[in-house]
Amino acid sequence: MLQTYGKQLTSAKRLARFRRALKLSRSQDEVTISREAKRRELVERIAREIIENLIVSNTENPVVGSILQQLEHETGKQYVFEYPLDGMDVQILHDAQGGPNEVTGPERQEVMQRLWKITLARVDATML
Template identity: 65%
Template sequence: MNTQSANVRTMLRTYGKQLTSAKRLARFRQALGASKPMDDIAKQAKRRELVERIAHEVIENLIVNAEHSPVVAAILEQLESEFGHRYLFEYPVDGSDVQILRETEHGPLYVEGSERSKIMRRLWEITLSKVDDTML
């Protein structure tokens, strides 16, 4: 009889340890689950930063190079379709800010003021969208 009660106590102690371990594991899993949204936010922030950096390089490529990559060509096509004009982007020799020229029947015209700001803002938005869509 004494052996049987010792076995029962040992069995209950083992189950108690298993129950304690299961509770710890459940709390650990719950803590991991709670931190997961923060990980997602951090990953999204890193991705956003990377997309912005690549978009900046794409715009630099658009301005500096005469020959355009397929991504740059798609960006320019969308910009032209939205605004109804073809635009040229160039840096002046003196190193000042980028100049935007709109092609017209009478030759290129400089775009300035609010129209220039609007075009640059839309160019940035289109570029971010294209880069984000093409990234894995």
């Protein structure tokens, strides 16, 4: 029951972020940009969606699986990404001898940067 409640909270947070982004996009002036810039923007948007929603939800999507495998290969650690019930920012955990530990500080920034670069490259490679 608590897992279901946690999933509902996560979905509600995603919906709130989506509505905020939608509201901001309506208020900005439309600017004509090059085809390459549009593609880059689309790749970044899809990569952001993968990181914020699919990786955190432990989906069995093959793209997500390959991204996490590459991250594990590059860092030598297996990470779990989840949203805490009380916060808005994603929590990164990895297994250690004493149980799961939260990744914080410079290591957290490094993991998030690697995850972002891997996801961007993977999305860019699969886009037509």
